[in-house]
Amino acid sequence: MNVPDIVVFLGRFHPLVVHLPIGILLLAFLMWSYDFWKKSTAFSQAIAFSLLLGTLGAAASCLIGYMLSLSGGYSDQALNWHMWAGIATTALAAWAYLSFTLKLKSNKNEHIRWASLTLMVIVLSITGHLGGNLTHGSDYLTEYAPIIGERANQLPLPRQVEAAMVYDHIAKPIIQAKCVSCHSDEKKKGGLSMVDAASMMRGGDSGSLFAQPFTENEVLRRIHLSESDEDVMPPKGKTQLTEEEKKILAFWLKHSGAFGLALDSIGNDSINHLAAVYLGLAQGGYDQAQMIALDSVPRATIENLITEGVVIRELVAGSNSYDVRIPSSVGHDKGIELLKKLEPLFENIIWLHLSGLGLKDEELTSVETMDNLVKLRLDNNDLTDEGIKVLSNMKSLEVLNVYGNTLTDSCLVNLSDVKNLKTVYAWKTGITAPRLGKVMLIGAESSIE
Structure with a gap:
């Protein structure tokens, strides 16, 4: 009309x-x-x-x-x-x-x-x-009500940001504060409701909320307009998104809402840091009380690896303990080559990120010799139950991410041998058991409603 x-x-x-x-x-x-x-x-x-x-x-x-x-x-x-x-x-x-x-x-x-x-x-x-x-929105009056209110029933924040849920803990509070007043079931500006995952998946008059290619996403465009622009979201006159909130929502949109996923299952250090600041959570804290004495590594060795594309960060100044990441952008072959070149650092690597490199079972053997490795990310590779066997003798491993690999409950036999293992992120695998003794298998299919 x-x-x-x-x-x-x-x-x-x-x-x-x-x-x-x-x-x-x-x-x-x-x-x-x-x-x-x-x-x-x-x-x-x-x-x-x-x-x-x-x-x-x-x-x-x-x-x-x-x-x-x-x-x-x-x-x-x-x-x-x-x-x-x-x-x-x-x-x-x-x-x-x-x-x-x-x-x-x-x-x-x-x-x-x-x-x-x-x-x-x-x-x-x-x-x-x-x-x-x-x-x-229809829940505005009851949102803060004890027992029945939305706030009373929201997921509690985890202790570490890596375990925070992308939607429930990070994106949802921003959407409720800045978006739902115009995009509820009662008031659908542009035909879009953002009250729940189903409504957002349906989208509005401009199409899907998570339209691809990502650079042409309509919501992404609108949240980055100037406040004086007629199409800006939220509209001018309302409290605008902060730069941090824009980055969080951009990450959320890029991953199609990431409903039911934790930050650690996606593997993005930049958003982890941003979310840690936003939520006031610790970002993968390294316990200095448990720190062991490690020999130093020649600075030239570290600089050469950085020059070739490896991301290396010392966890605590002067500790000789490192957080090492081989970016997925280097590709499979280069990634395997860089993994072999990490050998001089094997004793000093505490956290290791090998996400999205397309690793095969036989290419994981070198990780077994990293005696001080505490946190290992193997998400989005081509690993099977056979490849997990090499981890069974790792005495220091506490956190393991195997999101997006072809694993089944058969690998649990080998994981049970990992002495200090506490948490396994198992989204998009065939693992169904929610627990393995004291080990939490977060994202296993039986634990998702």
């Missing part, structure tokens, strides 16, 4: 105008309550005048509210309930006003006043609640 700009302009005054009759009608009810309690008529004229103003104000609110509804973007059912409740409030206010001005038998008139004013306040409250649902 093509609506004249002047109609939309006037309609947007609805939130401003509607609060005036609400206050006036509630004041009339309070004055009447006082008179009723004191068995007095001291406020009768003031009540009648307030009811007249409130009725006129409510009628004006209904009119400009209808104009606002023509701009679209609202659920028809929610809008109709709010509209008819507003009309009912106006009618009850008018009825109450007449009860204070018409000459009726005293007893009958008192009953009409009592009924009309009481019903008016009840319907007024319902109308306000329905209007709040249109603006903020």
Whole structure:
């Protein structure tokens, strides 16, 4: 529907105008309550005048509210309930006003006043609640309620950021704070609701929320527009996304919502650091109390590896203990070559990232000799149960990520031999057991609802 700009302009005054009759009608009810309690008529004229103003104000609110509804973007059912409740409030206010001005038998008139004013306040409250649902979403009132509220039932934060869920812990709070007021089931700007995963997967008028190629994603484009731009999300006048929130949402969009996935299953050090700051969590803390004395590695050796593309970070200054990552961008063959060149550092590697290199079972044997390795990322490779056997003798390994490998429960026999293993990230594998003794198998299929 093509609506004249002047109609939309006037309609947007609805939130401003509607609060005036609400206050006036509630004041009339309070004055009447006082008179009723004191068995007095001291406020009768003031009540009648307030009811007249409130009725006129409510009628004006209904009119400009209808104009606002023509701009679209609202659920028809929610809008109709709010509209008819507003009309009912106006009618009850008018009825109450007449009860204070018409000459009726005293007893009958008192009953009409009592009924009309009481019903008016009840319907007024319902109308306000329905209007709040249109603006903020249906769970706005109960979000912080104990036991039943959304906040009371959200997932608790883990101790380490790597275990944080991409959607539930990181993206969802931003979406609820900055997006849902315009994209709820009651108010679908652009035909898009962001209240849950199913709604977001359906998308809106512009297509899928997670449209590819990623660089042409419509939501990504809108959140990076200037605040003065007509298409910016959130719209100008509302609290804008911070740069950190934009980066988090961009990461979330790029991974198609990453519903049910933890950060550690994706493997992105930059977003891990950003999320750690955003959530106030420790990022894979290295316990200095458990630090062992390690021999130094020639600086030239480390510099040569860095020059060839290996990312190397000392965990604690002067500790000679390193976090080492071979980026997936180097490719399979180069990755295997670099893994062999890490041999001078084998005793000093505490964390090792080998994500997305296409590693085969037989290419994993060198990892077995890294005696001090605590955290190992093997996600998105071509490993099978056979390849996991080489890990069984690793005495220091505590955290293992095997996301996206062709593994089954058969590999658990070998994992049970890893003495200090505490956590295994097993999304997108054939592993189904949720636990292995004291070891948590996070993301195993049997633990996902």
